[in-house]
Amino acid sequence: MDAFLSGLKGAVDTLGATVLLPVVIFIIAVILGAKAGKAFRAAVTIGVAFIGINLVLGLMLGAIGDAAQAIVKNTGIHRDIVDVGWPSAAAIAFGSSVGLWVIPIGIAVNVLLLVTRLTRTLNVDVWNFWHFAFIGSLTTAATGSLGYGLVAAALMAALALLFADWSARAVQQFYGVPGVSVPHLASAQILPIAIVLNWLIERIPGINKIDVSTETVERRLGVFGEPVVLGLFIGLILGILAFYNAGDFSTIIAKVLQTGMTLAASMLLLPRMVKILMEGLLPVSEAAHEFVAKRAGDRELLVGLDSAILIGHPAAISSSLILVPIAILLSIILPGNRVILFADLAVIPFIVALTAPVLRGNVFRMVIVGTVTLAVGFYVANALAPLFTSAATASGFKMPANAVQITSIVDGFLWISYVVVEAIQNLAVAGLVLLAVIIGGCFWLYRRNTAAWERAAGATDDETAEAA
Amino acid sequence: MSLQKTVLFACGTGIATSTLVSHAVVEAMKERGIKIDARQCKTTEVRSMLTGVDLVISTTQLPTDLGVPAITTLAFLTGRGKPETLDKIEATLRA
Numbered sequence: 001m002d003a004f005l006s007g008l009k010g011a012v013d014t015l016g017a018t019v020l021l022p023v024v025i026f027i028i029a030v031i032l033g034a035k036a037g038k039a040f041r042a043a044v045t046i047g048v049a050f051i052g053i054n055l056v057l058g059l060m061l062g063a064i065g066d067a068a069q070a071i072v073k074n075t076g077i078h079r080d081i082v083d084v085g086w087p088s089a090a091a092i093a094f095g096s097s098v099g100l101w102v103i104p105i106g107i108a109v110n111v112l113l114l115v116t117r118l119t120r121t122l123n124v125d126v127w128n129f130w131h132f133a134f135i136g137s138l139t140t141a142a143t144g145s146l147g148y149g150l151v152a153a154a155l156m157a158a159l160a161l162l163f164a165d166w167s168a169r170a171v172q173q174f175y176g177v178p179g180v181s182v183p184h185l186a187s188a189q190i191l192p193i194a195i196v197l198n199w200l201i202e203r204i205p206g207i208n209k210i211d212v213s214t215e216t217v218e219r220r221l222g223v224f225g226e227p228v229v230l231g232l233f234i235g236l237i238l239g240i241l242a243f244y245n246a247g248d249f250s251t252i253i254a255k256v257l258q259t260g261m262t263l264a265a266s267m268l269l270l271p272r273m274v275k276i277l278m279e280g281l282l283p284v285s286e287a288a289h290e291f292v293a294k295r296a297g298d299r300e301l302l303v304g305l306d307s308a309i310l311i312g313h314p315a316a317i318s319s320s321l322i323l324v325p326i327a328i329l330l331s332i333i334l335p336g337n338r339v340i341l342f343a344d345l346a347v348i349p350f351i352v353a354l355t356a357p358v359l360r361g362n363v364f365r366m367v368i369v370g371t372v373t374l375a376v377g378f379y380v381a382n383a384l385a386p387l388f389t390s391a392a393t394a395s396g397f398k399m400p401a402n403a404v405q406i407t408s409i410v411d412g413f414l415w416i417s418y419v420v421v422e423a424i425q426n427l428a429v430a431g432l433v434l435l436a437v438i439i440g441g442c443f444w445l446y447r448r449n450t451a452a453w454e455r456a457a458g459a460t461d462d463e464t465a466e467a468a
Numbered sequence: 469m470s471l472q473k474t475v476l477f478a479c480g481t482g483i484a485t486s487t488l489v490s491h492a493v494v495e496a497m498k499e500r501g502i503k504i505d506a507r508q509c510k511t512t513e514v515r516s517m518l519t520g521v522d523l524v525i526s527t528t529q530l531p532t533d534l535g536v537p538a539i540t541t542l543a544f545l546t547g548r549g550k551p552e553t554l555d556k557i558e559a560t561l562r563a
Binding site: 087124127128175177179180226227271274275278279282285289293303305306307308309310311312313314317346347349350353 | 478479480481482483484485486487488491508510511512513516526527528529530540542545546547548
């Protein structure tokens with residue numbers, strides 16, 4: 001088995017995602033019952049998407065890399081870990097050796113937990129299985145073992161379902177989405193932080209009275225929600241910091257404006273490329289949906305969806321608009337930080353959305369919790385950047401010559417990624433067992449006292465609530 | 469005669485769930501004789517994307533004062549209530 005796995009990892013590393021992933025996706029789609037023609041087109045589309053992502057990533061890393069080097073020379077501030085955004089992270093994850101297996105693994109874990117009645121969530125959001133593959137591929141990058149990565153991915157699939165069940169009632173009540181849960185690690189990771197901080201804020205006189213209205217925030221800061229404009233502004237600022245002394249006035253202007261436009265372009269183009277990847281995965285995701293639904297029996301199940309369905313809420317939008325400048329400020333003032341934020345500034349809503357039920361949509365508290373979570377995230381990102389970068393290289397992405405490292409807020413900022421990678425790196429098999437025991441223990445505790453857990457996540461009591 | 473309409477699909481990223489919904493709606497409406505010019509965006513960009521749009525379909529909450537018909541639905545993601553939602557979309561587009 002070990003020889004097989006390492007042989008497989010070797011094949012992935014040489015062939016790369018553009019060749020191997022289409023083949024694997026085709027096979028999985030056909031096994032799950034998709035039509036061969038549709039599966040074939042989808043598979044080729046996925047390969048194309050990888051080429052597209054690679055092109056845009058090269059463009060973006062080139063521009064930011066040059067600017068970052070110049071800034072280091074000008075100011076002595078080291079900011080050489082570039083935030084390449086979740087689109088790149090997703091592509092790295094699906095393109096990794098763990099990514100090839102993540103769809104069958106995710107489905108198997110879900111079916112197993114449904115059959116044993118440990119979860120109520122049917123996770124149809126196959127696209128977001130990349131989060132499991134991502135943590136798995138970091139594990140593989142850290143240990144060199146594909147087996148560890150696969151087990152880590154399976155554990156993350158289970159953990160996502162636990163978070164989904166736990167937050168389901170709060171999400172349904174607050175966001176008004178019946179029958180739905182959100183098995184999304186990047187959004188769920190903030191939940192424990194939010195619960196603790198909220199408890200603290202409640203106990204500070206004065207602070208516990210503050211609330212902020214959402215509409216004014218949205219109108220005033222709306223521009224931070226538009227990626228092109230945000231990309232341009234960040235590009236211009238980086239350009240000025242990098243090239244203010246780059247020669248005569250016209251050279252400076254040209255360089256600054258070029259950096260701005262290049263970054264505006266990558267902010268728009270990178271997600272477009274990932275949309276192609278998404279389109280390629282659609283037939284697989286549809287087939288997986290049918291496959292699992294057929295085997296789940298006629299039990300009333302929660303349908304696990306992308307947390308994208310929560311992002312439109314005014315509280316989520318407003319608090320993330322405020323958090324964008326705060327995040328940039330944090331990247332400048334946090335001691336020891338080397339991360340430049342860029343592409344993932346647009347996905348801060350995903351980080352804070354699940355706090356809204358706990359914090360009753362109080363934007364002031366969401367911003368505080370978000371700030372703390374991001375601050376923790378910066379240190380996670382700094383620690384994980386070397387692994388992130390080598391995982392990207394292993395998936396066939398070309399890193400630019402100016403030797404930058406890469407990260408992203410989703411999922412490079414997640415404490416969950418850090419804990420998993422550290423546990424396995426230091427304790428090997430014992431680390432995996434420890435993680436499995438912790439996650440299993442949480443499942444057990446949740447089953448024993450479901451109502452209390454749900455209240456903690458922000459569900460309000462109604463007549464149906466009873467101690468389980 | 470087939471009808472040609474422009475529909476804006478919105479979700480939190482403008483990538484993930486809106487792609488899924490747009491594929492489902494475009495195909496279903498083609499069968500019902502309505503040709504759809506599909507556009508996609510993030511919920512935060514909806515306001516600046518409204519020019520020429522006949523209907524907005526979103527998987528997440530939208531502002532209420534758009535001035536364009538809008539439907540927020542999870543039917544295409546969960547698989548529940550899909551036919552009803554398609555009927556509603558067709559009715560709105562033919563109105």
